[in-house]
Amino acid sequence: MKKFIVVSCIFLFTFSCKKSVTLEYTPPQIVSGNTGIDLIENSGAGQTVYIIEATGNVEVIGYFLSGPDADFLTLNNNTVSLDANPDFEIKSSYSFEVTVNDAEGDISEIQVVTFSIIDVDETPAFVLNFCENGFAGEYPCNNYDLIGHIDLNTLGANSGNDCWGWTDPATGKEYALMGLNTGTSFIDISDLEFPRIVGFLPTHTTSSSWRDIKTYGNYAFIVSEASNHGMQVFDLTRLTSVGSDVPPVTFTEDAHYNGFGKAHNIVINETQGYAYAVGTNTYSGGPHFINISNPLNPVSEGGYGNDAYSHDAQVVTYNGPDTDYTGKEILIGSNENEVVIVDVTDKTNPTQIATINYPNIGYTHQGWFTEDQSYFILGDELDERNFGGNTRNIVFDFTDLDAPSIHMNYYGPTTAVDHNGYVIGDDYYLANYSAGIRIIDITNISNETMSEIGYFDTYPSNDNASFNGVWSVYPYFSSGNIIISDRNSGFYIVRKSE
Secondary structure, eight states: OOEEEEOOEEESSSEEEOOOEEEEOOOOEEOSOSBOOOEETTSOSSOEEEEOOEEOSSOEEEEEEESTTGGGEEEETTEEEESSOOOTTTOSEEEEEEEEEETTOOBOOOEEEEEEEEOOOOOOOOOSBOOBTTEETTEEEESEEEEEEEOHHHHTOSOEEEEEEEEOTTTOOEEEEEEESSEEEEEEOSSTTSOEEEEEEEOSSSOOSOEEEEEETTEEEEEESSTTOOEEEEEGGGGGGSOTTSOOEEOOOSEEEOSSSOOSEEEEETTTTEEEEESOSSGGGSOEEEEOSSTTSOEEEEEOOTTOOOSEEEEEEOOSSOGGGTTOEEEEEEOBSOEEEEEOSSTTSOEEEEEEOOSSOSOEEEEEEOTTSSEEEEEESSHHHHHOSSOEEEEEEOSSTTSOEEEEEEEOSSOOOOOOEEEETTEEEEEOBTTOEEEEEOTTGGGTOOEEEEEEOSOTTOOOSSSOSEEEEEOOOTTOOEEEEETTTEEEEEEEOO
16 A cells, blocks of 8 residues: 655755645545456347446556456457357356556456356257158248148138237237138247137127237237127237136127227227228228227227228328328228328318329229338239239338329239238248248348249138138237138248248
8 A cells, every 4th residue: 555745845945844644545446346247148249248347545547457268359548348159068157366456556456257148948849740852841932931830620710811819028928810701819939839719709790701819019900801700809818817728718899889880990090099990881981090098998089080981090190201291090992992191180170182093903902111211112902803913012112101103013922912011121022822922031121122022822722713721811929920811721920931
């Protein structure tokens, strides 16, 4: 320990000195503990494993690493990071030594630090049939494997329709919601080798070939073209209490909305807590607004009927390139013979922004925004049958919502009819009826380029322009599992080949 003598002298008319004073400097002390930050294996190099914190009477000016594993680490100021990808099987823990020094040259005691690598289950995910030489079992494919299949008979129906998905926020388990002519089936797909039908919610009135499902939080909202069906509300957390050894449960709905009878489809803007039923017997078939912020007490908030029947729609809280509408709630309606853009922010005064049509309209069916909300990819359900040619998707430029324009046409490799399509990242997942699902790269859509990068065909018989095969696809599970509803053969799980 260093000692310094300080002499203070005061000159008046004579020289005098005060008594000497001793000031003591203590070496810095590391107070950040001896345990680093544990890392999950295979999760990326350069992660922080320790932040050095020290106290002392003089400013710390240097940090130093030593010890057995120092060569695997990088020190940047007072932050220690691991250089390579952590891998439990190669090295399950690390140990190093830390010292600091201050401006007076004092050095701390050596602090030994350890951290661990967390092991993860690296067992390959189950695959029922790999996509090899163009087939996964009996199904034509490219770059997508078959994970699971449940037929319609097992599901208790004779035709399938829509599908959607829900992930339990408490457990991370994934559930498929499969629409059937008889009602809605709920399937636990957390064990891919044994997808399990947890239960079934019967139709509210009679059977129908048309049923549509969307979710808001932990609730499912279900509509149908069955007479007087209205909207069923189902609490999805009820699925988690059904044990794996229990036969499928026949559920009852948790709430019901009767502000309309039949509906063709339902759209939900989750950021705002509103549902939009379309193709109902209200508002000339235009969107019917329902406040679902309290899911068990849906409340009518009017509707919009100026553009007549809406077959399908997407509603977003807008954050695209047209800054005139930033933060507004925008509805894009696929309305049989045109696409309509409506500002529905004020439910008491919804306002049309623009409409647009296109050559060779068969039936304006359904569309979806690209993630940057610059383009809208539309499917026409009847153009292949009415005019011939291969599957066509029309892409609109929506960079100016007041003046939309046709950007390009995309033509697929078959003559099959296109149905529902959804975007995730740079991929467009198209339910293409008899041609199965088609996965299309839209990375260069701004340059009028779209290219197919994979498919899985659940209807091997042919790729004709018919209404057989895939009705819908849900690609939004974080696991990468993709669920498919086929109107003829039931429920499928597929995943991109590794």
